Amino acid sequence: MCWIATVDRSDDVDDTRLGIAPPQLDPAARQTPPRNAFRSATVAKLDLTDRSTILVAVDTQTDSRQRILTAARDLIHARSYTDVGVAEICAQAGVRKGSFYHYFPSKRDLTLAVLDLSLAEAKERLLDRAFDNRLPPLQRFDRLAELSYELQKERYDLTGRVLGCPVGNLATELATQDEPIRVATACAFARMQELIGGTLAAAVAAGELPEMDLAATAQAMVAYYEGVLMLAKTENDLEVIRRLLPSLRHIRVPKTTI
Amino acid sequence: MCWIATVDRSDDVDDTRLGIAPPQLDPAARQTPPRNAFRSATVAKLDLTDRSTILVAVDTQTDSRQRILTAARDLIHARSYTDVGVAEICAQAGVRKGSFYHYFPSKRDLTLAVLDLSLAEAKERLLDRAFDNRLPPLQRFDRLAELSYELQKERYDLTGRVLGCPVGNLATELATQDEPIRVATACAFARMQELIGGTLAAAVAAGELPEMDLAATAQAMVAYYEGVLMLAKTENDLEVIRRLLPSLRHIRVPKTTI
DNA sequence: CACGAAATTGACTGACCAGTCAACTAGTGG
DNA sequence: CCACTAGTTGACTGGTCAGTCAATTTCGTG
Numbered sequence: 001m002c003w004i005a006t007v008d009r010s011d012d013v014d015d016t017r018l019g020i021a022p023p024q025l026d027p028a029a030r031q032t033p034p035r036n037a038f039r040s041a042t043v044a045k046l047d048l049t050d051r052s053t054i055l056v057a058v059d060t061q062t063d064s065r066q067r068i069l070t071a072a073r074d075l076i077h078a079r080s081y082t083d084v085g086v087a088e089i090c091a092q093a094g095v096r097k098g099s100f101y102h103y104f105p106s107k108r109d110l111t112l113a114v115l116d117l118s119l120a121e122a123k124e125r126l127l128d129r130a131f132d133n134r135l136p137p138l139q140r141f142d143r144l145a146e147l148s149y150e151l152q153k154e155r156y157d158l159t160g161r162v163l164g165c166p167v168g169n170l171a172t173e174l175a176t177q178d179e180p181i182r183v184a185t186a187c188a189f190a191r192m193q194e195l196i197g198g199t200l201a202a203a204v205a206a207g208e209l210p211e212m213d214l215a216a217t218a219q220a221m222v223a224y225y226e227g228v229l230m231l232a233k234t235e236n237d238l239e240v241i242r243r244l245l246p247s248l249r250h251i252r253v254p255k256t257t258i
Numbered sequence: 259m260c261w262i263a264t265v266d267r268s269d270d271v272d273d274t275r276l277g278i279a280p281p282q283l284d285p286a287a288r289q290t291p292p293r294n295a296f297r298s299a300t301v302a303k304l305d306l307t308d309r310s311t312i313l314v315a316v317d318t319q320t321d322s323r324q325r326i327l328t329a330a331r332d333l334i335h336a337r338s339y340t341d342v343g344v345a346e347i348c349a350q351a352g353v354r355k356g357s358f359y360h361y362f363p364s365k366r367d368l369t370l371a372v373l374d375l376s377l378a379e380a381k382e383r384l385l386d387r388a389f390d391n392r393l394p395p396l397q398r399f400d401r402l403a404e405l406s407y408e409l410q411k412e413r414y415d416l417t418g419r420v421l422g423c424p425v426g427n428l429a430t431e432l433a434t435q436d437e438p439i440r441v442a443t444a445c446a447f448a449r450m451q452e453l454i455g456g457t458l459a460a461a462v463a464a465g466e467l468p469e470m471d472l473a474a475t476a477q478a479m480v481a482y483y484e485g486v487l488m489l490a491k492t493e494n495d496l497e498v499i500r501r502l503l504p505s506l507r508h509i510r511v512p513k514t515t516i
Numbered sequence: 517c518a519c520g521a522a523a524t525t526g527a528c529t530g531a532c533c534a535g536t537c538a539a540c541t542a543g544t545g546g
Numbered sequence: 547c548c549a550c551t552a553g554t555t556g557a558c559t560g561g562t563c564a565g566t567c568a569a570t571t572t573c574g575t576g
Contacts, residue, residue, distance in 0.1 A: 518576090523571080525569080525571085531562100533560100535558105537557100539555085539557105543550100
């Protein structure tokens, strides 16, 4: 669904990607915005040669789903899955319960979607930046430690608490009770392990690190990473991260010799 | 409250400590056991010179409190604090709700008592045995890894699940929401850190380990330990413990040089 | 026996839980 | 106008929650 509006050129409009192909835009469409329309605006610079305005394509799809997701992500991260109810999530998202169940069949499905969202965010803001191939292998661990500290600090500044790792928190709370969530969190850890394993392999190939059990060392690093965040959360002290996480680079599991 | 009974000497009676001082024992007390009395027996070897029996002092205090404690310990360890209700704990303990609140003012107070119980058990079955002064320092970490595996296996054989560390589980779930529990779990971690720190100091003094930041290394080891248990729980795989935990001995945080 | 203390019971309180679903609203196209 | 689709509402269902507390039972002592 699409709607077109003209926006004065002086408006501060962000030039973002167009979610809808130009042929579907109808310049003659009505100009009154539908309910909630401006929540998901995307901008299309079309023909500007004889216009003084920018045409804006507005995706009328509501953003209720997204609001539910982000509300759930924040509440569950700050507390726990079981402690945060659907009613509270709806209240924070500004929707009613029926809307919630329109978008998510169950609380668990919402939480699996929250996990996907958290992973996407961690990928963009943490993993891709830390494990950038342009960085020397060992420096990636330092980068990981720095970025992790910064992200935890961000939440701390908002909430007054060290919140720990959203994946680790959910795994710890639910692994014994909810198999799909256990599997999803285990997959998340496995992905992080792969990234670390790739870095370790590069470092060994470059002669920067000695031979070792790569898979086990990568997994041990994931364990250490999660453990440090757990301790920082328990102490409610960001300095625990700063003090302990840089030593991630020294974690080693030697090859087993029979 | 105390009651005395004579027990035939051939009975297999454990020689344990006496909770009640001898002058309070009345040899003429009646010999019929009160309700639930045998649940909390303590043994007193008194005057045996002209007797063929052992006198047993039986504490008549009911064991309802203890049953509530152990029920809560098992349920909360297997699931989570928020997910286990008071009603369910009472059902498993075989008491009614009023009894629960007779012994514990609140669910949180129960959980603090559960933490104390878990710590006492960990001290007896894990920490005192692993950190036995008769063991060479580095062997203590190996012993810690072995015993931890055995204890987790014990729960796994009963429940079909790797349950993780009860302290770490509670910390992760509740640190941001319940200050007394956060503090209690932080204290538990600090105690483990002290034991480890003492072992590290001994190893450094014996020339078995190089200089390092002792406090940070001990804390890093606690983090690694907890992280490994979390991963094993997430994977629901005891072998994760076997593969990763022995490397605990290699964790190092060097002294910071300015 | 009587009495006081300890222990137990369980109905009750006010609140919250995940999920259901008929009714309604909004938008689009014919 | 109507039909259809997408989205929203919120009362309802059957259940659970932590905690309260008067009544009852049990225990120990004199």
